[in-house]
Amino acid sequence: MAAQEAIEVTRAERVASWRGTRLEGLLWAALSIAIFSGWFVVTRFSVTRELQVWDVTALRFGVGAVLLAPAVLRRGSRLPMSAWGEGLLFALLWGAPFVLLVALGLKLTSAAQAASIAPTTMPLVAGILSFVFLKEQQGWIRWTGYAAILAGLVCLTGAVTTQAPPSPAGVTALAAAGGMWAVYTLLFRRSGLSSIQAAALICIWSAALFLPAYVLFGLSHLGRASASEIALQLFYQGVLMGAVALVTFNRAVSLLGASAATAMIALVPAAASLLAIPALGETPSFVEGIAIAVIVVGVLLAASRPSSATLSIQPQETP
Template sequence: MTGLLWAALTVTIFSGWFVVTRFSVTRELGIWDIAALRFGIGALILSPALFGKGRTLPRAAWGEGFVFALLWGLPFVLLVALGIQLTSAGRAASVAPTLMPVFAGLIGWAMFRQRPISSRFTGYAAIVAGLAGLLAIDPGGDGLRTMAGFAALAAAAGMWAIYTLLFSRSGRTPMQAAALICLWSSALLLPLYLGLGVSRFAQASAGEIALQAGYQGVLMSSVAVITFNRAVSLLGAGAATAIIALVPAGASLLAVPLLGEMPSPTETATIALIIAGVVLASRPTPKPAAPAIARTEGSPQ
């Protein structure tokens, strides 16, 4: 139950992220500005987890953190932001979080010989069917632009899945992983951000910068990463990633009052199918029963 509560909080924050990011990347701020706020502020907030008294990490942990940053740091955020910009908040939310548990299950099976239980295969099939339904309904816009957006989101989903599997075996705490991702991502971003001259802060209003600083820099870079990592630690990678597939439902609900996007009855039905798949895919793997030890007369009690 504790793991489910952590996952629910993560779903809420992630759902709002697609809506809030879509709000800005189609208006005043750019993709690079979103990344700068997310990782720059996150690095400032989380650095005490790495540099506090008595918290020196081994060298191997820094290398591990660099891999985490490549998978769920700067490249991930840039791909998702691009997908949101090229499609829409609702459609972006229906791709990356939905495909991620499917990738996690299949990659975990291929790499670590962790065969999903049969109900998870059924759940994966329902998730993919629901995703196909969402993408087939009024895709809108230029075909090449839309497909490029979907490809960016699918790549981000695969990277997220690999990160989840690696983190669950890393031995790092949720706070350490979040801090390493933000620090390494900031180090990767800074020379690109300054060298390319892509900042649009001068064109953005103070209110929009404050909104994105709070959501990207505090909620997404710090709170959501910690809550998601905590859910993975308690539920396991397969169950935690499957629950994250509820994000399309949350994003669709938030998009109604915030963006004025009302899902059609067909979209609602496909989202319900995804939720059903999530319920099946998030069932925990049964633990093998401990072998019974037969006692013989005179054996120690």
């Protein structure tokens, strides 16, 4: 009898711990969603005017590297060479190549289309890869959520492309970026790096690989843009996306797990559509509203509580 009571107490404590961890993870994910949602609008604004894809990438990782470098370079925080190799892989998946693909997709499509494709492709790919390669049992509730996200994505993409067909090259670039993002989240979750360490390595490696070519080949168009536009991009690309969003998303993955955290990012199209109302005066159509609602329901299902067998898994880093 005493043994049974001890088991029940342990189970209750485990569930309570999971709930606290999940709440913190949801808050980190919410901050990431807020930043990502505005990023598509801000990036689209510049790549269709004076600044180019190359400028956006340089600002994001140049500023991000300066801000986050102390996390891995200061005395007492030196990382082993294996961690730097892991960081290089992360940079190839969610660093400069990812930003270049998304920026190209934004240039060839629109902010609404880009926000509908890349963030929602990512959780679908992550869920499938987790099931196939990591043997993570998603359960019928999560699979239903993934199906709802996919259905909402199809409806939303169709709704925002009724006036002009999407560019095949742009859609391909965005879908590829979403797939790379998904692979990164799965690898990061199983790595030994903290949120800020992974973010720092992504920025440092991306800056080291991209900035020399950016300068050598004279790709800069910064001189053609206004001071206010450069200031906006410096803050949003360099500070918010290059530093803050990398850390907040990594933290959400650490606390929620890859499947739930990536599912939350599928809310970006919904958040971006809502932001467009006061910022751009664009009110979603009835079809867009239905699609957004379906995506929200899908996210709630896909981010649902895992089976009781997985509740013993703890986050890999402490706050």
